[in-house]
Amino acid sequence: NAGVTQTPKFQVLKTGQSMTLQCAQDMNHNSMYWYRQDPGMGLRLIYYSASEGTTDKGEVPNGYNVSRLNKREFSLRLESAAPSQTSVYFCASTLSDSPNYEQYFGPGTRLTVT
Amino acid sequence: GENVEQHPSTLSVQEGDSAVIKCTYSDSASNYFPWYKQELGKRPQLIIDIRSNVGEKKDQRIAVTLNKTAKHFSLHITETQPEDSAVYFCAASRGQAGTALIFGKGTTLSVSS
Numbered sequence: 086n087a088g089v090t091q092t093p094k095f096q097v098l099k100t101g102q103s104m105t106l107q108c109a110q111d112m113n114h115n116s117m118y119w120y121r122q123d124p125g126m127g128l129r130l131i132y133y134s135a136s137e138g139t140t141d142k143g144e145v146p147n148g149y150n151v152s153r154l155n156k157r158e159f160s161l162r163l164e165s166a167a168p169s170q171t172s173v174y175f176c177a178s179t180l181s182d183s184p185n186y187e188q189y190f191g192p193g194t195r196l197t198v199t
Numbered sequence: 200g201e202n203v204e205q206h207p208s209t210l211s212v213q214e215g216d217s218a219v220i221k222c223t224y225s226d227s228a229s230n231y232f233p234w235y236k237q238e239l240g241k242r243p244q245l246i247i248d249i250r251s252n253v254g255e256k257k258d259q260r261i262a263v264t265l266n267k268t269a270k271h272f273s274l275h276i277t278e279t280q281p282e283d284s285a286v287y288f289c290a291a292s293r294g295q296a297g298t299a300l301i302f303g304k305g306t307t308l309s310v311s312s
Contacts, residue, residue, distance in 0.1 A: 116298075118299060118300075120302075125208075125304060125305075126304060127205075127288055127302045127303055127304040127305050128243065128288060128290075128302040129302070130299050130300070130301070130302075133299045135298065141299075143299060144200070144301070175242065175243070181298065186231055186233070186248070186292075187233070187245045187248070188233075188245070188300065190242040190243050190244070191242065192241075192242055193242060
């Protein structure tokens with residue numbers, strides 16, 4: 086099993102450009118999450134999807150959109166990138182209706198917006 | 200909104216000493232409290248978790264305690280080793296377990312030999 090995978094690993098954007106971060110998991114998890122990590126700020130939840138077909142806002146959703154494409158894939162889109170969106174983005178997944186609630190994280194995408 | 204506060208932000212100990220990291224949460228409905236360890240440049244990984252119906256849980260050198268009345272939970276690492284050096288994050292479930300997590304801002308633990 087690959088676990089949670091993310092593409093790309095690194096990306097540099099200019100202000101105003103758009104891009105989509107991809108996330109996929111092969112653990113048959115129903116819930117998926119997008120976080121951003123900034124120095125001294127911990128992990129902040131951007132959006133999550135409790136199950137296929139549903140998405141909900143987290144703590145910092147402004148400037149982002151998400152799509153739960155199917156059970157395996159959950160993408161994060163920046164329509165018009167801003168320097169404030171420079172961050173490391175982590176995708177995570179869990180099987181929310183099991184006794185084990187562990188969230189498994191992907192390796193992260195390091196995004197720089199100039 | 201929901202909030203998790205974590206202290207201290209940095210902690211330096213000598214090898215063999217104990218380390219304690221404390222968190223408080225605001226959402227009374229939270230019932231799941233995991234702790235994650237993140238090494239430099241790596242992804243966060245779960246090291247221990249506790250449910251609200253349990254007051255304490257231990258796994259070798261790591262233990263977590265929960266005081267639901269006071270909305271406090273703590274991570275205890277005994278006999279620290281240099282490989283324990285990392286950033287540690289506490290988190291609380293946004294309501295029921297299995298839903299989204301709210302993370303603290305992290306504690307950078309340095310263990311010197």
